[in-house]
Amino acid sequence: MSADAPLDSLGSDDTRRLTRRGFGVMGVGIRREPWMFALAVVLSLLFGVMTVADAWVLGWATDHVITPSFADGEVARGGLYTGIILFIVAALLRMIGVIGRRLAGGVVFYRLVRDDRLRVTRQYLQLPLRWHHRHPAGQLLSNANADVEATWSVFMPLPMALGVIAMLLAAIGTMAAADPVLTLIGLVVFPLLFVVNAVYQRWQGPRLALAQSLRGDVSAVAHESFDGALVVKSLGREGDETARFARVSERLRDANVAVGRVRAVFDPVIEALPNLGVLLVIGVGAQRIASGAAAPGDVVQVAFLFTVVAMPVRSFGWVLGELPRAVIGWHRVRRVLDDDDHMPYGERALPGSGAVRLDVTGLDYAHPDEPDTTVLRDVEFSVPAGRVVAVVGSTGSGKSTLTSLVTRLVDADAGAVRYDGVRVQELSQAALTSTAALVAQSTFLFDDTVRANIVLDREIPEDRIWSVLRDVQADRFVADLPQGLDTQLGERGTSLSGGQRQRIALARALAREPRLLVMDDATSALDPDVEQRILRALAERSESGSGPSVLVVAYRKATIGLADEVIFLANGKIADRGTHAELRDRSRAYRNIVDAYDQAREEVDHE
Amino acid sequence: MSEPRDGGLKVIRRGLSMSPSITEGLGLTMLLALVSTAGGAIVPLVVRRAIDDGLAGGGGVDTDAIIRSVSIAAVVILAIMVTGWWSKVRIFTSTERGLAELRISAFRHVHDLSTLTQNTQRRGALVSRVTSDVDQISQFLQFAGMMMITSVGQMLVALVVMAALSWQLTLVVLVAFVPLALALRFFASAMSRAYDRVRASIADMLAVIAEPVVGAAVVRSYGVEERTQERIDQAVRTNYRNNVRAQTITAGTFGSAIIVGGIANAAVLGIGLWLGMLDQLTMGTVVAFIFLVGLFTGPAQQATQVIADAQNAIASWRRVIELLETPADVVDPGSSGTRLPDGDLDARFVQVEFSYPGGPPVLRDIEVSIPARQRVAVVGETGSGKTTFAKLLTRLMDPTRGQVLLSGVDISQVGFADLRRHVLMVPQEGFLFDATLGENLRYGRFEADDEELVQAIAALGLADWYAGLPRGLDTPVGQRGESLSAGERQLVALVRSALADPDLLVLDEATSAVDPQTELRATRALDRLLAGRTSVTIAHRLSTAENADRVLVFDGGRLVEDGTHAELVALGGVYARLHASWVAQASLDG
Numbered sequence A: 001m002s003a004d005a006p007l008d009s010l011g012s013d014d015t016r017r018l019t020r021r022g023f024g025v026m027g028v029g030i031r032r033e034p035w036m037f038a039l040a041v042v043l044s045l046l047f048g049v050m051t052v053a054d055a056w057v058l059g060w061a062t063d064h065v066i067t068p069s070f071a072d073g074e075v076a077r078g079g080l081y082t083g084i085i086l087f088i089v090a091a092l093l094r095m096i097g098v099i100g101r102r103l104a105g106g107v108v109f110y111r112l113v114r115d116d117r118l119r120v121t122r123q124y125l126q127l128p129l130r131w132h133h134r135h136p137a138g139q140l141l142s143n144a145n146a147d148v149e150a151t152w153s154v155f156m157p158l159p160m161a162l163g164v165i166a167m168l169l170a171a172i173g174t175m176a177a178a179d180p181v182l183t184l185i186g187l188v189v190f191p192l193l194f195v196v197n198a199v200y201q202r203w204q205g206p207r208l209a210l211a212q213s214l215r216g217d218v219s220a221v222a223h224e225s226f227d228g229a230l231v232v233k234s235l236g237r238e239g240d241e242t243a244r245f246a247r248v249s250e251r252l253r254d255a256n257v258a259v260g261r262v263r264a265v266f267d268p269v270i271e272a273l274p275n276l277g278v279l280l281v282i283g284v285g286a287q288r289i290a291s292g293a294a295a296p297g298d299v300v301q302v303a304f305l306f307t308v309v310a311m312p313v314r315s316f317g318w319v320l321g322e323l324p325r326a327v328i329g330w331h332r333v334r335r336v337l338d339d340d341d342h343m344p345y346g347e348r349a350l351p352g353s354g355a356v357r358l359d360v361t362g363l364d365y366a367h368p369d370e371p372d373t374t375v376l377r378d379v380e381f382s383v384p385a386g387r388v389v390a391v392v393g394s395t396g397s398g399k400s401t402l403t404s405l406v407t408r409l410v411d412a413d414a415g416a417v418r419y420d421g422v423r424v425q426e427l428s429q430a431a432l433t434s435t436a437a438l439v440a441q442s443t444f445l446f447d448d449t450v451r452a453n454i455v456l457d458r459e460i461p462e463d464r465i466w467s468v469l470r471d472v473q474a475d476r477f478v479a480d481l482p483q484g485l486d487t488q489l490g491e492r493g494t495s496l497s498g499g500q501r502q503r504i505a506l507a508r509a510l511a512r513e514p515r516l517l518v519m520d521d522a523t524s525a526l527d528p529d530v531e532q533r534i535l536r537a538l539a540e541r542s543e544s545g546s547g548p549s550v551l552v553v554a555y556r557k558a559t560i561g562l563a564d565e566v567i568f569l570a571n572g573k574i575a576d577r578g579t580h581a582e583l584r585d586r587s588r589a590y591r592n593i594v595d596a597y598d599q600a601r602e603e604v605d606h607e
Numbered sequence B: 001m002s003e004p005r006d007g008g009l010k011v012i013r014r015g016l017s018m019s020p021s022i023t024e025g026l027g028l029t030m031l032l033a034l035v036s037t038a039g040g041a042i043v044p045l046v047v048r049r050a051i052d053d054g055l056a057g058g059g060g061v062d063t064d065a066i067i068r069s070v071s072i073a074a075v076v077i078l079a080i081m082v083t084g085w086w087s088k089v090r091i092f093t094s095t096e097r098g099l100a101e102l103r104i105s106a107f108r109h110v111h112d113l114s115t116l117t118q119n120t121q122r123r124g125a126l127v128s129r130v131t132s133d134v135d136q137i138s139q140f141l142q143f144a145g146m147m148m149i150t151s152v153g154q155m156l157v158a159l160v161v162m163a164a165l166s167w168q169l170t171l172v173v174l175v176a177f178v179p180l181a182l183a184l185r186f187f188a189s190a191m192s193r194a195y196d197r198v199r200a201s202i203a204d205m206l207a208v209i210a211e212p213v214v215g216a217a218v219v220r221s222y223g224v225e226e227r228t229q230e231r232i233d234q235a236v237r238t239n240y241r242n243n244v245r246a247q248t249i250t251a252g253t254f255g256s257a258i259i260v261g262g263i264a265n266a267a268v269l270g271i272g273l274w275l276g277m278l279d280q281l282t283m284g285t286v287v288a289f290i291f292l293v294g295l296f297t298g299p300a301q302q303a304t305q306v307i308a309d310a311q312n313a314i315a316s317w318r319r320v321i322e323l324l325e326t327p328a329d330v331v332d333p334g335s336s337g338t339r340l341p342d343g344d345l346d347a348r349f350v351q352v353e354f355s356y357p358g359g360p361p362v363l364r365d366i367e368v369s370i371p372a373r374q375r376v377a378v379v380g381e382t383g384s385g386k387t388t389f390a391k392l393l394t395r396l397m398d399p400t401r402g403q404v405l406l407s408g409v410d411i412s413q414v415g416f417a418d419l420r421r422h423v424l425m426v427p428q429e430g431f432l433f434d435a436t437l438g439e440n441l442r443y444g445r446f447e448a449d450d451e452e453l454v455q456a457i458a459a460l461g462l463a464d465w466y467a468g469l470p471r472g473l474d475t476p477v478g479q480r481g482e483s484l485s486a487g488e489r490q491l492v493a494l495v496r497s498a499l500a501d502p503d504l505l506v507l508d509e510a511t512s513a514v515d516p517q518t519e520l521r522a523t524r525a526l527d528r529l530l531a532g533r534t535s536v537t538i539a540h541r542l543s544t545a546e547n548a549d550r551v552l553v554f555d556g557g558r559l560v561e562d563g564t565h566a567e568l569v570a571l572g573g574v575y576a577r578l579h580a581s582w583v584a585q586a587s588l589d590g
């Protein structure tokens, strides 16, 4: 019965279950915003009752003002003034009701949306990286946006629908007071309206759900295709991409037309029912008046009631119509919120300052999607404080994976990573991030200024920023940017060349003065001499005791040559270790990688 | 958002002319809708007759007459159910068809824009153009827009019936509605401003929400969750405030129509009675008028309601139109373009200059000729303009000044379909689609069968790597290819380009994340596969330059050196320095 039960499929048999779960979602929302919701409902009740009062005023005016006036040939003044005042007061109260209901109802909806957005994004920030790897970015973005809105949009018509219940009860009440036989007509037509609305929703539910999910597909295709626009363009695949998009768009079109066809059948029926009711009232009413059982005012009033009630009753249809979306939206949002895949941080701080010692013991790791393929097996090594260790290995041997384990972006399946003897799992997040800095293989820049991208959440003085920029040889081009450090970089830093982006990312890491610096092939787009200078500077500082320990993934021999030790990774295992010279002497596989260019040059020379 | 903008009607007219399917048969659809609306006026008319002919008549109730008019009305109502159904089916079908076309052509247009224009927009914004913006328009056309038309129709019908019954009371009703009509103008512009703010805050919010999603690894490894959360909180709360403000204005507008209806009823009652006493009106007319005021106020209320929807839809439509009207600044001459000869392709840059919009020139006076079959290496410091050069050579951008010629043909005269078959650039970011390995390779050659794909992989010396994939060609590569390592992604892109088999191949640091051994094996294999083709390779690893037929050296946006490896080393300039440092760190023997 709960709204959280898993959602497998959305066949038409599930519609009833869907509706029930939809009510569950509504319950959740009401419990979150009870007071504002109550206010919206009370004001909606006011509106509903006053709508009926409007019809009552007309009936009253017919009997007490209009009929006597025409009968006597003279305006019944007292009654007229009362009638006028009643019309205006009823309208005024109706206005207050409708404004208040919409406002309070809107506040309920927007608050629910806001709070869930905050919850979902907090969860994004808290869920571990392995979780992020499993979930496409497009999906996560729509969870925080469209899905949250879909969940709660039922709250827009809900207060109105509840007010309509009061309206209908009041309508039946006034009818009963006017004429019992005419009331019977109301008792037939009103429930019929509900039944038609409910049947409509049962028909429509699965169609709406299909259209909703196709809308997601259209968005996903567009997102991905625009993301890869450069590849599409350079391969000249615009036509095929458009065809791919056209396929999902056309399915969405057909789904929307199917929704429209059902609507086209039901809308006119739902509109016609109250009108037919009015005619019935007049036909039957004529006989009642003829037999002296009813007064003309009663008939007029009951007839008017049908017309005023007709429109609001549709709000039930709207509520029911939102339910499938609400359930699907809620299901998606809950999937994020309820995911307890978390990577808890410890409490410990790391005392002292200066370089830390890194110890890695018995690391095993497999990607969660491919549990049978171990990426790292029994990896064991150390980086003594202030030392430089290089990791060398062929493409896909697990180097990047190792760097993310070492900085605790992900946790290993077995084994331990320790900083100064403390397991990384015991460290607080602050201790962890202030100790280690990772410069990843793929550069990511925030859609923000150069400065913000370097300092992030730290307070770093201007001259320190410039000195770091000088270290990575980025000072010149940053100074040349239109607003210098305060230049907006645009999404993913597209206005910079690849090497420039990489330098900013490097500056970001260096500016924090980490105690352990991990660089994952982070200098591939840098010119060799720049890379040399950066590494030498780091090595010198480390020798003098003020620099970090460094773990660096690299291929260039000069870089590797600066390392105190080289770890040679092959197929996720440490195939060999030692100084560069030792490895070159004893490992052919190692030589094949690091000496590839020399070997190539020799072959060319031999030709 | 204060730039001068097209008015709403102009946007709608322009939009409709872009999607002709919507207006196809629109006349009949609207006629049907109006008939359905007009039929609604039958009920007050019946009420009036019933009262006058029977209920309040002095000579007792004429039940037969009433039954007769009620039956006629019932038939009319059944008839308008049919016309209502028909008009709705028509409007849903034609708008959905038209909007699907709009969606697809907007999508296509995004791809037709130059890389530069694409990059000036956030991805999310482009996605909205073909998703939520189009959805808004569809909502509008099917509900609000239809409602507007039928509302106006209903008000007109009510007005005509009213005028036929009593011009005096009609005037009274109109006078009561004048203030509302005036207020609506004010409300509409307030609403328009409020919704502009809502939209702007949505865009900002989506951009910051993307940070922890797209940049999850950086956020995590630098522990900047708090900063990110603060930015998100702020954007979400701003969006909330803007929404509530817009909602307040909408609610106020809606409410104002109700009070006007009340005043109109009161006025009809008072003045109607007075006129009745002067024998100008019957009692049935007075009562029917109050029903008619309802028919008149209902649409007026709905009009206030749909104004908000209309504002949003028009803004969305305007954005889609603006996108479609953004000139594709790198224009495809299409089938009228010149065809490139098959086989050998040479390239020439004539006095080429390029600057990014609003920036200084990043390439200047580029004058170079690359003969067919030559293997050219391009080197230079970061930011010296190499990527820009590659993009001009493959016409991903057009030069600001000067000309790029392929086999003597101005590259801008070559149809894209032809151009992309002959010329291919492999960018540094090995972007893959979220599909299987096989599907991604087929982006290079659609008709290739599995065997050809596997052969291409093996031909680039990647058979061992491929053998290690338990699911082979069916291996899912993940979003953007991120289930593969960065180097593997580049290798897949390389195999893809080999399959595409171009006559001019441009590699822009396409193997920067691949280990040297694999890189050499793959690029040499590629050389062999594309033997006799023209190739331009940008690389930091100067081994490429050592093996190339010719080296072009860029420095600060100029082509400063041009020659063979040996010549340039001997020259002792920029290249000699770059090479010396490369050799120094690549051949660290001691």
Ligand SMILES: Nc1ncnc2c1ncn2[C@@H]1O[C@H](COP(=O)(O)OP(=O)(O)O)[C@@H](O)[C@H]1O
Pocket: A133, A367, A368, A369, A370, A375, A393, A394, A395, A396, A397, A398, A399, A400, A401, A402, B478, B482, B483, B484, B485, B486, B487, B488
């Ligand atoms: N998210 C992932 N899901 C599944 N497999 C992955 C994922 N990321 C990487 N791999 C696989 O793990 C292996 C090691 O990848 P990686 O550590 O990135 O290698 P590299 O040494 O090139 O940095 C590769 O074979 C790669 O295909």
Ligand SMILES: Nc1ncnc2c1ncn2[C@@H]1O[C@H](COP(=O)(O)OP(=O)(O)O)[C@@H](O)[C@H]1O
Pocket: A477, A494, A495, A496, A497, A498, A499, A500, B119, B356, B357, B359, B362, B380, B381, B382, B383, B384, B385, B386, B387, B388, B389
């Ligand atoms: N989209 C862009 N907008 C503005 N400037 C750009 C853009 N792309 C590159 N640039 C600038 O143009 C210059 C040359 O860039 P690029 O050709 O990418 O260099 P390279 O490939 O040699 O590293 C750089 O200074 C860079 O900042």
Ligand SMILES: [Mg+2]
Pocket: A399, A400, A401, A441, A521, B485, B486, B487
């Ligand atoms: Mg890697």
Ligand SMILES: [Mg+2]
Pocket: A497, A498, A499, B386, B387, B388
């Ligand atoms: Mg570049």
